[in-house]
Amino acid sequence: MIQWLYKSIMTIGFPIIELILLLRVKKNKEDFGRLNERRGISIVQRPEGELIWVHASSVGESMAALSLIERLVSSETERNVLVTTGTLTSAQLMMDKLPDRAFHQFTPIDRPAFVKRFFKHWKPDLLLIMESEFWPVQIHTAKKFGIPIIAVNARLSEKSFLRWRIATSLSSTIFEDLSLVISTNKEQGSRFSKLGARNVVVSGNLKRSAPKLDVDQSVTGVLSEQIGNRPVWLAASTHIGEDLxxxxxxxxxxxxxxxxxxxxAPRHPSRGKDIAELGSKxxxxxARRSCGEEIVPETQLYIADTLGEMGLFFHISDTVFVAGSLVPVGGHNPIEPAHFDCAIIFGNLMSKNQEIADEMLSESAAIKVHDNKELFNALAHLLSEPEASNRLAQNAKEYANNGYKVLESVSKSITAFTNV
Incomplete structure (x- = not known):
């Protein structure tokens, strides 16, 4: 009943959906030139051969999928991978980072006509859903077309789990339709089983296998020369409420x-101007990178408000605070800076990367803080004690280097559905 109601609302709500899309264009949250992709229409032809569809929500999920996508295309010469996301930032990053035979499209709105049109055009052989992007019409249509559905790096927050349990008439049909759930840990696996998933395995967090971010060495040289021997710490991917x-x-x-x-480095570079004004106040x-302002000896705060350069800033920083963890965002992936010999600190709100955070803490590969006072103490300690900082950075790098084991586990679990 709820599923029928959901589909009916998404069908008769067509005018409202179109209005929302146009409003998002106005707010620079949609690409007007590619808006038809949200309606399931594409000017790109389906490539010949096997096509695996990987669906991710935004930057974090799509970045976590990169190592798996590279494995998928490298293991079979006739295979292509379609990656869908729903944000402009993730679209840009994917277009820059995807390997050959992998390409990006915006995910269609979960309206029956749009989704059916999408499936008829692309005819995917397998659908991989990253983490918790479960759309009822999308999953029902995949099942109707006979396409296996695998939830990869599957996880649900406590709130999401409780919401799905309340909507049992909807959740049971969704999770029962999943061919396989590859969860991040036993607790997460138990949640999916309780929601009706019949085939659940545990692999660990795929974000551990995230590849090292690219660095433009020529730009690195310029910034390193500007910085000289100064100590540097980076607050990576900050959100509103963390800057002050x-x-x-x-x-x-x-x-x-x-x-x-x-x-x-704000998670959303468009906040750069506001952050700079706050700092001056x-x-x-x-100094702001997006304005072409250099780091001079007097510069105390450098706003890295650009896209796709996080690897550069990890490279030039001694210590990295992984943001989104002092506000209820869920924290970002601490594996990314771990590849760069950085001492790593994060806050106590790391729900989106909890397994990784807990493991890094247990292996003395990171420091957890609860507020700005503890952040100050941790930074002061690391700045004063180079040996402690180096030891923390080395432990983090060793932890990151072992991430390939998770990728191997995930790939092995998918083998029954494709030739990974």
């Missing part, structure tokens, strides 16, 4: 380390 505490920590640290450079000397 980070700047307050910076002000306090400057009293003890007057040569310190703080780099803030509290008395910091600020």
């Amino acid at each position: 505490p980070i700047m307050e920590v910076t002000n306090s640290l400057l009293d003890r380390f007057p040569n310190l450079l703080t780099i803030v 509290i008395g910091l000397k600020v």
Whole structure:
């Protein structure tokens, strides 16, 4: 009944869906030139041979899928991979990073006509859903077309799990239709079993196998020359509510380390102007990368408000605070800086990467803080004790280097449905 109601709402809600899409275009959240992809229409022809569809929500999920996508295309010469996401940022990153024979499209809105049109055009042989992107019409249509559906790196927050349990008439049909659930840990696997999934295995978190981010060495040389021998710490992928505490920590640290450079890389580069204004307001000397401003000896706060350069900033930083973890966002992937010999700190709100966070803490590969006071203490300790900082960075790198084991496990689980 609920599924029928959901499909009916998505069908008769066509005018509202179109209005929302246009409003999102106006807010720069949709690409007008590719808006038809959201309606299941594509100007790209389906490639010959096997086609695996990988669906991810946004940047974090799609980045986690990269190592698997590379494995999928490298293991079979006649195989292609279609990657769908729903945000402009993830679309740009995927177009820059996808290997040959893998390509990006925007995911269709979960309206029956749009989804059916999408399936008829692409005719995928297998659908891989990253983490928790479960759309009722999408899954029902895949099942109707006889396409196996695998949930990869599957996880549900406590709130999402409880919501799905309440909507049992809808959730049971969705999770029973999954051919395989590859969960991140036993607790997550249990949640999917309780929701009706019949085939559940545990592999670990695929984000552990995320490849090392690209670095433009020519740009690295320029920034390194500007920085010189100054100590550098990076607040990576900050969200609203984190910038001010980070700047307050910076002000306090400057009293003890007057040569310190703080780099803030906002998760959404469009916030760069606001962050710079906030920094200037509290008395910091600020420079913005998007404006072409250089790092000079007087620069105390450098706003890295560009896209696709996070690897560069990991490379030039001694210590990295993984943001999105002092506000209820769920934290970002600490594996990314771990590849770069960085000492790693994160907050206590790491639900989206909890397995990785817990494992890194148990292996002395990261430091957890609960507030800006603890962040200050951790940074002051690492800046004062190079040996402790180096040891933390080395442990993090060793942890990251073992991530291939998770990829092997995931690939092995998929083997029954394709020739990985």
